[in-house]
Amino acid sequence: AQASIKWADSNDPDDREFAAWIFSDIATPEAINRRQSLSHDSAVGDTAKILLKPVKQGSVVHQVDEDFVPAKAVTANH
Secondary structure (H helix, E strand, O other): OHHHHHHHOOOOHHHHHHHHHHHHHHOOHHHHHHHHHHOOOOOOHHHHHHHHHHHHHOOOOOOOOHHHOOOOOOOOOO
């Protein structure tokens, strides 16, 4: 994570964009804050904004529709 912070603070826009991608994989509150800061960067802001979309949408909950589960589904205890 320390290297990502150095990349985010770099003068090279490629380093800052790379940092935005790394912060999206880390997904801690600090990494989210760093992505938000990078979203205001004139060179990499668009990328950082795209990477923030999942954060703003919240986590996705997957549900199973019972109509698609066979009545005699095999279980681990068969």
